[in-house]
Amino acid sequence: MNDAPAPTPFDPAAAGWEQLRWHEDGFPTLVGPFWSKKGDAGWTYGLLAEDRHSNAHGIVHGGMLVTFLDQILGITCWEAAKRDPVVTIQLNTHFVSAARAGEFIEARAEAVRATRSVVFVRGQLTFGDRIIATADGVWKRLGAA
Numbered sequence: 249m250n251d252a253p254a255p256t257p258f259d260p261a262a263a264g265w266e267q268l269r270w271h272e273d274g275f276p277t278l279v280g281p282f283w284s285k286k287g288d289a290g291w292t293y294g295l296l297a298e299d300r301h302s303n304a305h306g307i308v309h310g311g312m313l314v315t316f317l318d319q320i321l322g323i324t325c326w327e328a329a330k331r332d333p334v335v336t337i338q339l340n341t342h343f344v345s346a347a348r349a350g351e352f353i354e355a356r357a358e359a360v361r362a363t364r365s366v367v368f369v370r371g372q373l374t375f376g377d378r379i380i381a382t383a384d385g386v387w388k389r390l391g392a393a
Contacts, residue, residue: 258296258352265294279315293320293355297347308347313373317341317383320355325367325387328359332389334367339385351375365389 261267265283268276276282279301283294295301295316303309318336325334347353357371370384 257350260294260296260352268293275315276319279312282316282319290356290358291324293323293357295353295355297349297351297353299349302349306348308349308351308353310341310343313343313347313353313381314339314341314383316353316355317371317373317381321357321369321371321383321385322387324357324359324371325362325369328362328367328369329387329389332391334387334389337366337386337388339383341381341383343381344379347373347375347380353380360384 260283265285268280268282268284280295283296285292285294293316297308297312301308301312318339321339322334322336326332353373353375355371355373357369360368360370362368366389367387368384369387370382372382373380
């Protein structure tokens, strides 16, 4: 019998993270919440993986990880596009290791290049020092030729 107490769940708010509130409704509210924190190296985003994010194998579903990447790379492109609307036109994802419920997954992204019509971006998901996934993609600037 193991009488050790269960680990305390990670509390992003208590650790200085702020909940992203760019949508009050729509798809992101179904899969979040997503979190953000600004540091010396720029913005970092977070997702506290829950049981509801898991697949039948007990690991975070790849679709959830891609959704998180799409949101965070999209925010990065939106900033690079001077907050003009952008939409995903290509997103390449490479799964490197599994994530599990209870892990606080962090995302970092950078705009590689922004033109008048598209923004190129790359990023990665990590838990601690472990890389979970990497991604790169292209976002279309709406209203651009």
